[in-house]
Amino acid sequence: MKEVKESIKKPKAPKQDLLAKAFHWINIVSLLIMTSSGLRIYNANPVFGGREGMHLSGTFLLGDGLADGRVWHFAAMWIYAINLLIYGLYIFITKRWKNRFATSKDFKAVQASANEKRKIFAGHKIVYTVIIPILLLAIVSGVVMYKPAQLHWLANLFGSWQVLRTVHFLTIPIVLGFTFVHSLLALKFGGIRLVKSMFV
């Protein structure tokens, strides 16, 4: 009797695909390198205010000066981009995008569902679906700044150079905010066990 009770209380721990776990790990590590070296580049001429603009403290920044920051940035970009590409192929081939990502049903559920868990799940799906284009925007805006002459047609879409720099910079606070909400919703929906299942 006691055993049955326990099995009801503690359903089987959620299991994640190895590829989903690998994506999360590599994504976090490469984004940490991209951000800490990217802010080192930012400091050479702050996006907001230029040379007179506010500089960031160097304690958490990667790279010994601008040249070194660029080396790290243009090394980690490959890891970040290839990881995202493999993940894209994986969710496409396994058809994960069909049931793991947000659809119109989820938008309805968030507005009208009476089931609280269903609401959180649907909301969470929307949140991590919306971050995908942001992750891609970080690559596109970055590559355009890296090769603006060869990719002039893409650079024109951003309008001015300042817009381009600002968009690229804004992907940092957006991804940071996303990481917070994503973790919070996962905790709310499945507890620490769900969060842990994505990493170990």
Next chain:
Amino acid sequence: MGLILPKQTLSRRKLLQWSSFVGGSFLLNGCSSSWGGSQINQWTEPLNQTIQQLMVSQRSVPEFAANQIEPNSLLINSFNGVPDIDLKTYRLRISGEVKNPLQLNLGEIQALPMTSMIIRHICVEGWAAIVQWGGIRLSDLIKLAQPNEDAKYVYFKSADGYYESWNLAASLHPQTLLAYQKNGEPLPIENGAPLRLASPIKLGYKQSKWVTEVILTKQLMTKQGYWEDRGYEWFAGL
């Protein structure tokens, strides 16, 4: 001999790489307050350079309209102030791997066909400015000097001691100019007068100011450029 020489240089470079690992410089870098990327650079720089070279074409980069020029955005950078140049005795010299070494005074330079372009000048620091540059095509000058078949690189020496090296293809690009005009006016001294490099396909630090010498070479030397020798990327293509 020609066959043996490259092998020797390669093994020597390998040896130096190994010795730097054995010497613990890798560990030392890892332990210093900020991590050095030079070891990573050995792996990623050849890859990045190959991709960059694949992306570059010899076609012109589309230009901007005159009303898009940003006269206040072009900042002044120099490693050592502004040099004193006597315009009367100023000569531009082209030498090295050429059949016809040249020495031109400013009158002779300005007698060559002028090209004007409105391009985005991009600094490694992150800022950019849309600028009009007017001057002679570097390719015209190199053609006049009749380059040898095996010329692969172009070195630039400046009056202030600045030096740079470019790949030949980028030097022959139709929008790589030796400019003497900025935004419709004679080039100001702080922007590199009497003659500076200007091009939409390389970062600002490649675009030497106060150019006095153009030297074609077969190989890239140990010294590759003022900032390159201080850790900045050599190719620096846009």
